[in-house]
Amino acid sequence: MRAPGPPDQFSPYDAATQPAALVPDYKETLTRNPARALIARPATLTEITGPTHLARKLPTGMRDLSRKNPDGPRAMGQHILVRGRLLDEDGLPVRGSVIELWHANAAGRYLHPMDAQSPAPLDDNFLGSGRVLTDQEGRYEFVTVKPGAYPVPNHAERWWRPPHIHISVFGEGFMSRLVTQMFFPGDPLNEVDLILNAVPDAKGRARMVARQTAMMDMPVLNMVGYEHDIVVRGERSTPFEKPHA
Ligand SMILES: [Fe+2]
Secondary structure: OOOOOOHHHOOOOOHHHOOOOOOOOOOHHHHOOOOOOOOOOOOOHHHHHOOOOHHHHOOOOEOEOOOOOOOOOOOOOOEEEEEEEEEOOOOOEOOOOEEEEEOOOOOOOOOOHHHOOOOOOOOOOOOOEEEEEOOOOOEEEEEEEOOOOEEOOOOOOOOEEOOEEEEEEEOOOOOOEEEEEEEOOOOHHHHHOOOHHHOOOHHHHHOOEOEEEOHHHOOOOOOEEEEOOEEOOOOOOOOOOOOOO
């Protein structure tokens, strides 16, 4: 694997494959994005390389969000298995990376105080978040339920988020982090989602949509499988997340 280095040594991505800074109708982009050009700050070895060994500081192994203990009842909804590879700009595996994920339950409600106003029900068996480690091939895998769609609060346009999974990936050091969202193929709400469509380029949007796999390939037959590779940098990098809902 290539040694850690400053971001400007990697092939740049086309800006159209990443979210636009300002999105009409998505008013949070006005308040959560800088109005002026950023000031470039050179990254030193301290920021590039450390702190390292994040897996020692962040417990991993929470790969099944669909139940609170191995013998307990499962959460409601369609059980799914999501797996993929974490790759660098050359298609090489990013090993030992901490991947965190969180999403709404099958009814479209988050297990979070900020979602307390939601009329959708909680699910006592749903964990809501997980954290896994990539293996030597850069692979990750987790079991969960397919999240439900939910309306974005305080939006006059009645904007509904399509089912999606929030994913955070750490690189070699704590300052190397990509936060993105994974979408499900074929959902009609994908076409009108302001966050997915904040990425102007169709190729960029496609990098945020998982691929459904043959169900016979699943370890448990009642799970639907999804493959989703994440590229952390370079011209094929997965779009990062703008202020999320
Ligand atoms: Fe969300």
